[in-house]
Amino acid sequence: MTRRIVRTSIQLGALTCIVFLLLFILDSRFRVLPDAIHNALPAHTPGLVITDITLATCSSLNLLSSCKLDAQKWHRIEKDLYLNKGWLNHAYIHIERKKESELVETDRVILDVKVGRLDPVTSEKNQGAERWESRPGGIWLKRTSKRHASDSVKAITAVDVLFGADAVEARPGWEILDQPILLSNPGDNQEARLTVRRGAHVPVERPTVRVNKDGKFKIMQVADLHLSTGLGVCREAEPAGHNGGKCDADVRTLEFLGSVLDSEKPDLVVLSGDQVNGETAPDAQSAVFKFAEMFIRREIPFATIFGNHDDEGSLGRLALMQLTQSLPYSLSLPGPSSVEGVGNYYVEVLSRSISTSHSALTLYFLDTHGYSPDERQYRGYDWIKKSQIDWFKSTAQNLKSSPAHQGYKHYRMNMAFIHIPLPEYRNQADIVEGSGTFAEPPTAPGFNSGFKQALVEEGVLAVSCGHDHVNDYCALSKPEGKDAKPDLWMCYGGGAGFGGYGGYAHVIKGGYHRRVRVFEFDMNDASIRTWKRLEYGDTEKRVDEMVIAQGGNVVAP
Numbered sequence: 001m002t003r004r005i006v007r008t009s010i011q012l013g014a015l016t017c018i019v020f021l022l023l024f025i026l027d028s029r030f031r032v033l034p035d036a037i038h039n040a041l042p043a044h045t046p047g048l049v050i051t052d053i054t055l056a057t058c059s060s061l062n063l064l065s066s067c068k069l070d071a072q073k074w075h076r077i078e079k080d081l082y083l084n085k086g087w088l089n090h091a092y093i094h095i096e097r098k099k100e101s102e103l104v105e106t107d108r109v110i111l112d113v114k115v116g117r118l119d120p121v122t123s124e125k126n127q128g129a130e131r132w133e134s135r136p137g138g139i140w141l142k143r144t145s146k147r148h149a150s151d152s153v154k155a156i157t158a159v160d161v162l163f164g165a166d167a168v169e170a171r172p173g174w175e176i177l178d179q180p181i182l183l184s185n186p187g188d189n190q191e192a193r194l195t196v197r198r199g200a201h202v203p204v205e206r207p208t209v210r211v212n213k214d215g216k217f218k219i220m221q222v223a224d225l226h227l228s229t230g231l232g233v234c235r236e237a238e239p240a241g242h243n244g245g246k247c248d249a250d251v252r253t254l255e256f257l258g259s260v261l262d263s264e265k266p267d268l269v270v271l272s273g274d275q276v277n278g279e280t281a282p283d284a285q286s287a288v289f290k291f292a293e294m295f296i297r298r299e300i301p302f303a304t305i306f307g308n309h310d311d312e313g314s315l316g317r318l319a320l321m322q323l324t325q326s327l328p329y330s331l332s333l334p335g336p337s338s339v340e341g342v343g344n345y346y347v348e349v350l351s352r353s354i355s356t357s358h359s360a361l362t363l364y365f366l367d368t369h370g371y372s373p374d375e376r377q378y379r380g381y382d383w384i385k386k387s388q389i390d391w392f393k394s395t396a397q398n399l400k401s402s403p404a405h406q407g408y409k410h411y412r413m414n415m416a417f418i419h420i421p422l423p424e425y426r427n428q429a430d431i432v433e434g435s436g437t438f439a440e441p442p443t444a445p446g447f448n449s450g451f452k453q454a455l456v457e458e459g460v461l462a463v464s465c466g467h468d469h470v471n472d473y474c475a476l477s478k479p480e481g482k483d484a485k486p487d488l489w490m491c492y493g494g495g496a497g498f499g500g501y502g503g504y505a506h507v508i509k510g511g512y513h514r515r516v517r518v519f520e521f522d523m524n525d526a527s528i529r530t531w532k533r534l535e536y537g538d539t540e541k542r543v544d545e546m547v548i549a550q551g552g553n554v555v556a557p
Helices: 002-030 249-264 284-298 317-325 386-400 451-457
Strands: 048-059 089-099 109-115 133-135 139-144 156-163 174-176 192-198 216-222 268-272 302-305 345-350 359-365 413-417 462-465 474-477 488-492 515-522 527-534 543-550
Touching (some): 048 109, 089 156, 109 156, 156 174, 156 284, 216 249, 216 359, 249 515, 284 317, 302 359, 359 386, 451 488, 462 515, 474 543, 488 543
Parallel strands (some): 413 462, 462 488
Antiparallel strands (some): 048 156, 109 139, 156 192, 174 192, 216 515, 345 359, 474 488, 527 543
């Protein structure tokens, strides 16, 4: 009896496999399965496929011209290829996209896209006799109406536009075309480049950061990159005659960043605001991708907060954060909507033991906003709001009692990152000799909301900011009292980007050289060590290296 049951089960299993295989083959040829099943098959590309791409141009002098095609057929990518800087001309990419289930026999799925003046068949090798279709702007499409071409891994499923000769892609599955779109009268506008995605959208998981096996964890703070759309223009680059006086801001900034990343090999990069120089970034997405690609390529997690310039370009704070959050290796979060600002969040650095989820280090990130909402009474810059301080204190207290914190049996450490310095940074008596340079008066808020005291109360050992590019010192706060112990380090990262101001040669001998700051946490003795790395000069040296915490406590160097 038992043998008969086993034999019958084997036969039924084999029959099921044969039926499934036949259905799979039939569906690949004749589409016999319902959409709900077909869409789940491994060969299927879910979502939309692109069936056509075109370019629509219009002129202010020609009232009959239009940059909007039939909305029933075409979807317009809302980026003017002239970046809204054309005196008379405007141009927009339009795409026709359809669900796979809506494709009809006359539809042709795009398998490849190129840009150039000549037909790719004649201008490139290994094209064979394949037929390319011409579109305005030097766009060439390779399309097919073959059955189930939409299931091909070559099928184009999304199209976007990025700008600049240095434009790069940071999204998985996307590729940017080599040649820019051919526009009439491009003038001084940045090159517009098509970028396409093949196949399905690739989901991105938020990475987990963990202390290394040797008990150490290294953070590189990169402050004030000030990246543009395009190559950018250098400001007060030192030395003035470097590279024959030729200086493209973003190129030199990113070369410096890449060099220190490869040298220091940080476990986490913190971008502490003004990554985007809004005034020179009419397409902020292109600027964001340039710094993000540096970390993604090296598989380094990164976290961002905003400064006062990031949202002065084409994207607001929330859109910028959502864009950054969507990228691989990004730890960035918008934070609770009930808390003022965008980018109030924390990151847990887990212990070295991969068998546990205990937290060894907590990093807090807070939005310092932009400009003062009350210029008459408090000139200058905005301040951290009460809702943020309440959120920070509540979060810190809840984390302290959580299993992730209670389960860690060694000294835990906490640190915070902001963009605009706290008012307490102005106290020159707290500046530690040998920690860096006080070159410009700190442009801290005129109103003190009390965040420094909240940091001390919740056991944060250090806070680091950006904003004032040529300041790179650390100040050590001490409460009043003869035997009082120091309670908080307040550091500057120092400006890293050539698109932001530098100079100050009248204060700094030889002028200001761009730099980044490094924090190394050693969980073996609960210590923090910090130093800086320069873009020019003694580029291998750990500048102003010092220990700022020992045994889980703030210490003087």
